[in-house]
Amino acid sequence: MTWKNAVRSTLAVLLAGTVIAGCSDNGNSTESPAQSTNSPKTNATESNQPSSDTSVIDEQPSSVYYEIFVRAFADSNDDGIGDLNGLINKLDYLNDGDPSTDTDLGVEGIWLMPVNDSPSYHGYDVSDYYNIDPDYGTVEDMKRLMDEAHKRGIKIIMDLVVNHSSVEHPWFVDSATGKDSKYRDWYVWAEDQGREPNGASATNGGDAWHRNNDSHYMGVFWGGMPDLNFDNPDVRAEMIKIAKFWLDQGLDGFRIDAAKHIYEDLQTDRNGDTTEKNVLWWQEFRTALQAVKKDVYLIGEVAENSPVPVAPYLNGGFDSGFNFGLAQNLLSVAGKEEDSNLANSLSRTHGMFSEVSGGQFVDAPFLSNHDQNRTMSVLRGNVDHARMAAAMLLTMPGNPFLYYGEEIGMFGQKPDEAIREPFIWNAGAKAGNGQTSWTPSQFNIDNPPSVEAQQKDPNSLLSHYKKLIRIRASHAALRDGAIEGFETSNGAVVGFYRMTQAEKVLVLHNLSKDPQEVVIAGDSGMKEMIEALKEGSSFQDGKVKLPPYSSVILK
Template sequence: MHKYRPLQSLTAVALTLSILIGCSSDSEGTTTSLSPLPSQSASPAPSPAETSKSPSEPSSSVIDEQPSTVFYEIFVRSFYDSNGDGIGDLRGITEKLDYLNDGNSDTKNDLGVGGIWLMPINPSPSYHGYDVTDYRAVNPDYGTLEDLQVLVEEAHKRGIKVIMDLVVNHTSKSHPWFIDSAKNKDGDFRDWYVWAEDQNRPVKGTSASGSGDPWHSVLGSHYLGIFWDGMPDLNFDNPEVRSEMKDIGRFWLEKGIDGFRLDAAKHIYEDLSSDKSEATTSKNVAWWQDFRKAMSEVNPEAYIVGEVWENSAVSVGAYLNQAFDSGFNFGLAESLLQSAKSEKDSGIAYTLERTYKLYSKISDGAFTDAIFLTNHDQNRVMSQLDDDPNHAKMAAALLLTLPGNPFIYYGEEIGMLGVKPDEGIREPMGWYAEGTGKGQTTWENRSNNEGSDSSSVDIQNSKGASLLQNYRDLIAVRNEVPALQNGNIRDYASGNSSITAFERLTTKERVLVVHNLSGQEQHMKLTAKGNDGNYTAILKDLSKSAALNGEEITLPPYSTVILQP
């Protein structure tokens, strides 16, 4: 449960970051450098109780654990079709829950995820659904509210949480609110949107989302729509809008939904590129704090993860102060893919260890990172990695051994290809080698994946060492090792640029994760750290051919090994 405290100013957050991780920022707030932590004063001698700890226990007494689970992002339209109309639907997801997690830890043919994120399921005139026309209904293409509740119930039986996209920054221009707002200058809904003429605002400027001109004309007036003219922005300075959005959130939690992914979370008040200021961000955070408090009245454990598309720890961290449980880590995603592609260590553990000190301080230890490789707005992993399965396996291994809630974009686990435009990265999930069969969605051609010899579940299942099996194995290991599932991170110098190594620590356990990112055999010397003993045994070896000889470990190409003291 969240404990509510006064909002820290962004200046205070930035100062905290500079103290904790020694970074400098440019005028846009982007981290430009990282330096080691200042040296600490000598600690007093440990007590007998501290020195009698188990060899596997870390010596540090301050460990901010991040209890986590693996989430799976689903574009409903593309996933699985239950009624033969070519469009994926909610019943289709229910039919495929056993593919995601069958609820039986003894079986090995499911992914083993603990959560699913449903991309927009509300009625919408567009294929993607990010322009909503009714916030309290289900898109009829996807089924009914009853179908959603059955999905949630069946998911819960298997230990799967269900969160949904909540798009409150804007509506569709086909929403009844906007239609009334545009037609009736004296109507009840006029002030629910941002009209330049009503607010004496100049019809100029550049959209904060980078989409160009944010102002659009209708019936002689200009309304704000920072993404495009089909998505008019709501006016959150209007208390009726804020109240309605909180009511909508409560509505879905009362229906059994476990939380929300909040779209365009930083744009509630940041509408123009000139609005990127501390004051504007503070207004955003204050609104989301208010929203969080309202959701906790219904479900104190509701999981809220926000899309704050920034690489700056300061910018994301501000929203972890009694607002979001998580913010998506876009900067980390770039680093993971770069490491896998270049086969070189990028210092991710060093950066994360220091960033998490900031996040822990801001959130009073209540944050969990939201980590991922790509999502529905980015070119797919396999396309970014030039269709190299070994690099895809290493990207997955890095992701699934780090702290936080890892998010897998549907089809990532089978190596689906996809490049923009957006339809190309949201193509139908590949279930069958021949591209047709029960449940296969057909609303869009699988043009990026046509002719691919691997991007279907059928083909992946037929291979012993497939990417799909690699995902299953990695998630199983994560679920079996408490330190991998819930632990914090500590950097571990490998002395080898082809190796990424880091420790994962809970208050009771520590393990060492070692990745050989390269296609050549690599060697690494193990060294004891501080008061902790050295690592002496292999706990998990996904390659099944690593070797530990005294203080040196030999890693086969493209391999991941977990060691224990």
């Protein structure tokens, strides 16, 4: 079967009624994939007895990733701006490479927000794809970061922004000179294509077209980000060349920005044909990169709360797509202290992803990122709710992604600069020890406590994250296993099995402020409590006692 026929087959399956409509706790309509009788994952259950058929287990070997905005993270030269050398100096905070120590966070991967040269503070309008922003360092600094990270067992992926460039990129500057430009067809000019320069952007509903002299170019995000023309094979070849360049430097993969907007430019482009074109491009891209690095990791930003639009991109395109719907549900469940059939819904989603990808997908759960209000602000400063959100995230399948500062409880609400504030190394965010000051803090002046303070407190949120990550790494079922729902008959408790072919564990989270009790059936296979995140937890005579805001793992 050709790639094109495979994509069409995937889309046909998704459009043939493999989803059922539901309603989330917050009243927003959501979609969840229905259980398929021939899916590789048919292990969701309403009883609290585990499935006995291990042949359906679709394992997801995983790593914990940490998203970093370099400008805000760590400063090496006291100019207030974070840089690559500052990050290198702080690698031991993330993972010191020694599993016998417990002072590091324990992450195994880093996602760098854009580090290419750009006229903007955020870097999502690239002016030189082959260079590093001078504020951050050099290509040699980037190579040293990758070398030092690899020594500690940390993979590095970086944002690759190929949907658009900066208006200051030499390609666009030349393209804008007129129809005779070598790079004219590298961008989308309405008059050149005989199009009317009107239509609402698929990204924000605004005008997608921007005037330049007597012509109009497409820029679906804003005028400073002109869209590249992926119908031009030279553009596609150049983007592959750029990606190969960074893989040759030692990079492990890419987070693909705006992955669905390669061809989905206008509101009228939201259809199956556009999705097919997008997916075919990402399959072409992946195939080319695997010739350089067979195990390249590609994760796409397909910003949809429903899993249905994400699924086609897992068919030979990306390893992972960020699970936006799960992020919303995790925060809602933690904030309301009430389960919403979380595990069974996720199991069905994974059944769809597994079928589409031939079992090759890895989910990418998260709580928040650089485009969203921070977790602690969404949860209104409730540290107990933040602890439970983290506990659920870090016991879920796939590669969990942490947004820098989430582990210390940083606050932040839009605009974007205020959700990307300086990471807090020192009390009061005072200068020294790598502290950045790239923008004044609005939300993190007095709270949360700094890394310096939380490292010394065994009950801090940071210590909670470190413990969770170590527990995850210690059990194959938690690290690499599939998920299966467990019926607790208690709305305040989230329960689910995690399993590999060789191991099965039961995870229980008490979301509430009150103690809870869960009865475990004798034929569940659970014999002992192997982990408890809070004193007072117990498992005896078939009953699990859970203190307020606590988690246990049984085996």
